[in-house]
Structure formats: structure tokens, C-alpha cells
Amino acid sequence: MTKFYPTKLLVSLLFLLFLREANAQITRDQYIKLESALGETSFFSGHMTGFMLYDLDSQRVLFEKNSQIRFLPASTTKLFTLFSALLILQDSTQTLRYVTDGDTLRIWGSGDPSWKYMEFAQPDFTRFLAPFKAVVFSDANQLTPVFGYGWQWDDYYYDYAAERTSLPIYGNLVQVRKIGSRAQVFPARFQSTVATTSRPIKELERDFHSNTFEYNPTTFLGKEEFIPFLTSPELFTEFASMETGKPWIYRPDPLPLENQSWRGAPLFPLLKEMMLESDNFIAEQLMLMVSDRLFQNLDTERAIEYIQKTYFFDLPDQPNWVDGSGLSRHNLFTPRSMVALFERLYRILPENQLYEILPTGGKSGTLKNSYRAAQPYIFAKTGTMSNNHSLVGLIKTKSGKTYCFAFMNSNYPYTASVVRREMEKVMVMVREML
Known part of the structure; x- marks a missing residue:
């Protein structure tokens, strides 16, 4: 009878597998601490709370609490928008589609929000329009309404709820x-x-x-x-004529099948502003550009349906995803799906770019005044709406390891700052014990 002697390679592989299994677990004491911080006797027992802590190296869940329950994500929805923009738009904005007609240029906007907005690199309209005497503009390719499904009507006069249009200015x-x-x-x-x-x-x-x-x-x-x-095509053409020195005429012609596309500005600065400052307008316009790139029309609903069927069909729980910004109260995501999404972002984005666009505790963006530490340890997207607050991203612990987490809260009767302080206590505990 032949005896089997494991080779050195096999022994090494088994040892590495053992290490991976060991490193993917938390100790009994660590588990008890997390359970106590998030369980029935904790602050978080007074409202709906979901939490997941995930080891990116071993690809294993270390701890979870209600991670299968759907929460209103607010601006953490922008993580879905970020993923969509990176995959579909890649490195530049989708500015407009056009056809030439002698000395007249006929254009249809593709959703690019850059024009005269903040200090973004500008599409060079002067150079682009130079060969033409007049511009005919149409918005017939925009199927998405100016306000999103489930937005609150009384947000209309706040800057975070600007209208969605095919070619904003x-x-x-x-x-x-x-x-x-x-x-x-x-x-x-x-x-x-x-x-x-x-x-x-x-x-x-x-x-x-x-x-x-x-x-x-x-x-x-x-x-x-x-x-x-309040936007209108007539008002837009008035502004466009003033800014370019060319006459712009509004005529709602359908977009011909044969057309050309102009990608007029770099994309990354828009992504960075959307993530750091949680810019709703940019997020909504990004989804219009994604739709234009996919279908040659501006239809956020259709773009979301496509992205879900193509890239998110295998998420742990299918999200109710209806807009780009998270303004809608119809969005519903689970913590474990948020972690699964974030892991994909972690794998596809270069590390330096990922950290550049994530708000950093005590340093930048929407986390500038919270999660402060001598050495930053929280890098995450926030989401806040009345009675809802979430945080999804990365935590760096004292051991030097980086973990992914989703921490979602709904239906609490306090201010967001109260919930944020209690969340910070949990995250500090995670940082210290792992």
C-alpha cells in the first residue's frame, strides 16, 4: 500500500489557508464587544440599524447586524452612480451630440454639468462652435423629468435640488x-x-x-x-447665446440616428466633487450622461435598469435604486449590498484615486468635522436625510489593516449629529481592537 507524504508545497498551501481562515475571524471577546455596542441594550436598539464589517483580504464577513435589512441610503446612493460613471463614461464627460447643416450646427445635450459651473475644466465651446454661424438646440432626447421620482417638492428652492437638464449652464x-x-x-x-x-x-x-x-x-x-x-429651453438658449456670442435657436427636433458625439471635459474632477461635497446635481447629470452613452437619450430610469441587470445582478440583495443622488425616499439598499458594491469600487479604482475622492475623517469633504484622529482612519461616503444617516467605506485599524464597512441607520428620533457621535464610538472601538 502506497503511503502519501504531503509535499512541501502542499504543506505551505495548507498553512496559508489556515492563516487566511484564522485572520478572517474575530475573537469571542471582540464579537461580544461589537454585539454589546450594537445590540439590544445599546443606543442603536431604539431605531433600525444595520452594520457589516468585511475583511477585504480574506473576502470574509467579520461581523454583521441586520445587514439583510433595507435602509434609506440617502447620499450613499452616489456610490452606485460613481461605479456607473467609471464603467460607462471612463475618463471624460459626454457633453453633446450634433449634426452639421452647412454653417449651422444642430445639437442635443448629453447631460454634461460642467458649463459655467463652479471651477471645473470647461468644454471649449468657443473652439467647437467657431466654424458655424448659428446653433440649433433641441432637448427632445431628454426623457427624464427635471425632478426625480420621490424627491420632496419643497426642496425646489435649495441648491441641492437643482433641475436636471440635457445641457445645463x-x-x-x-x-x-x-x-x-x-x-x-x-x-x-x-x-x-x-x-x-x-x-x-x-x-x-x-x-x-x-x-x-x-x-x-x-x-x-x-x-x-x-x-x-426654473429652467426652460428658451432661457437656456438666451444664456448660451450670451456666453458664446453665437445665436442659439430652440427647435425640438428628434435626434437623428446618424450623429456625432462630443466629449468635452475631464470626468474625474466631477466625480471628486460629487463624492467629497455630496453634490446632488453632478450625480443626477452623471446618470444622464451614462444613459446618453448607452442609448443616445437621457433616461435615468432605463440607465439604472441596465446597470442593475448587467453589473449588479449578483448583489446579495437587489437594491431599489431610482436616482443618481439619493434625494429620493424610494431608494432602499441593504448594508451587505453596499459592502459588495464598495468592494467592486475598491478593486477597479487605483488606490490613490479612491482615497482622493473619499471624504476623510477630520480632513476632507463631508467628514471634515467628524471622525477626527491624529492619523485618519475613516474614508467613507456619508448619506444624511431626515431621520436617516449612513456611512459606507473603509476603516484603517491599529494593526495597519483596512476593512470595508457599511453602517446604516433609519427611523431615529434624534438629530443626525447624535447618531453620528454614537457611530463614531463604535468605529473607534473597531479601530482599536483589530
Whole structure:
């Protein structure tokens, strides 16, 4: 009978497998600590809380609590948008589609939010339009409405709920400045529609149905620097004509099957702003660009359906995903699906780029004033909405290892800052004991 003697290679492999299994576990005491921090006698027992801690090296779950329950993700939805933009748009924006007609250029916007918005690298419209005498603009390719499904109607005058359009300009926002006790606005064409009121309001407010504005000079604070304007193709062509020195004409022609595409600006700065500052407008426009790249029309719903069927069909739990920004209360994701998504981002993005676009505890973005430490240890996307707060990303522990986590909270009766402080206690404990 032949005896089997394991080779040195096999012994080494078995030893490595043992190490992987051992390193993928937490001790009994560590488990008890986490269970106590998140369990029935903890602060988190008073509302819905889901948590998952995941070892990226061993690809194993270290600890989970209610990770199968769906939560309202708020702006952590932007992680899905980030993934979609990276895969479909790659390195540049999808600015517009066009056909030439003699000395006239006919264009259809593709959703690029860059034009005259913040300090992003600009699509070079001057050079692009130079050979043409006139521009005919159409928005017939936009199927998605200006507001998202499940957005709150009374967000319409806050800068985080600017309208979605095929070719925005100025971020679809009016800029407001306080000059003495007076409100000055840009674009200046709106100044004539600004009026004073005796109502006890503290900021410039826009009428729901029109681009008319009012403020009270005695109570005006001027802290709201931007408010959305009511968009229309006629207003857009007026602004576009002014900015380019070319006549723009609105004509809602359908987009021909044969057309050319112009990708006018680098994508990464937009992704970075969306992630660090949680910019809803950029997130929504990114999904329009994704749709244009896929289908040559602007249909966020269809783009999301495609991404889910193509790239997210194997998530632990299928998400209810309806917009790019997370403004909608119809979005519902589980912590374990958030971890699965984030692991994919971790694998496809170069490490330096991933850390550059993630808010860093005590250092940058929406985490600048929380999770402070001499050595940053939290790198994650936040999501906050009334009675909902989530955090999804990476934690670096004292041992030097990096773990992925999702920490989601819903239906709490406190302010978000109260929940955030209690979450921080849990994350500090994880940092110290692993």
C-alpha cells in the first residue's frame, strides 16, 4: 500500500489557508464587544440599524447586524452612480451630440454639468462652435423629468435640488450675494425679477411657478449663496447665446440616428466633487450622461435598469435604486449590498484615486468635522436625510489593516449629529481592537 507524504508545497498551501481562515475571524471577546455596542441594550436598539464589517483580504464577513435589512441610503446612493460613471463614461464627460447643416450646427445635450459651473475644466465651446454661424438646440432626447421620482417638492428652492437638464449652464443655479441689505443675483437678467417683501424670511426665495424672487431687507442674511432657477429651453438658449456670442435657436427636433458625439471635459474632477461635497446635481447629470452613452437619450430610469441587470445582478440583495443622488425616499439598499458594491469600487479604482475622492475623517469633504484622529482612519461616503444617516467605506485599524464597512441607520428620533457621535464610538472601538 502506497503511503502519501504531503509535499512541501502542499504543506505551505495548507498553512496559508489556515492563516487566511484564522485572520478572517474575530475573537469571542471582540464579537461580544461589537454585539454589546450594537445590540439590544445599546443606543442603536431604539431605531433600525444595520452594520457589516468585511475583511477585504480574506473576502470574509467579520461581523454583521441586520445587514439583510433595507435602509434609506440617502447620499450613499452616489456610490452606485460613481461605479456607473467609471464603467460607462471612463475618463471624460459626454457633453453633446450634433449634426452639421452647412454653417449651422444642430445639437442635443448629453447631460454634461460642467458649463459655467463652479471651477471645473470647461468644454471649449468657443473652439467647437467657431466654424458655424448659428446653433440649433433641441432637448427632445431628454426623457427624464427635471425632478426625480420621490424627491420632496419643497426642496425646489435649495441648491441641492437643482433641475436636471440635457445641457445645463451655471449649474442651473442663481448666485446670490448680499450687498449691504440688498440681494444681488447672477445671471444679472434675473435682477429685474427680484422684489422686496415684508414677510419674515431670512433668505432670497423663488416663487414655485416662476423665476420671480423676493427677500426682506430687514431680515436678509444672504447665507444661501445659490438657489435653483426654473429652467426652460428658451432661457437656456438666451444664456448660451450670451456666453458664446453665437445665436442659439430652440427647435425640438428628434435626434437623428446618424450623429456625432462630443466629449468635452475631464470626468474625474466631477466625480471628486460629487463624492467629497455630496453634490446632488453632478450625480443626477452623471446618470444622464451614462444613459446618453448607452442609448443616445437621457433616461435615468432605463440607465439604472441596465446597470442593475448587467453589473449588479449578483448583489446579495437587489437594491431599489431610482436616482443618481439619493434625494429620493424610494431608494432602499441593504448594508451587505453596499459592502459588495464598495468592494467592486475598491478593486477597479487605483488606490490613490479612491482615497482622493473619499471624504476623510477630520480632513476632507463631508467628514471634515467628524471622525477626527491624529492619523485618519475613516474614508467613507456619508448619506444624511431626515431621520436617516449612513456611512459606507473603509476603516484603517491599529494593526495597519483596512476593512470595508457599511453602517446604516433609519427611523431615529434624534438629530443626525447624535447618531453620528454614537457611530463614531463604535468605529473607534473597531479601530482599536483589530
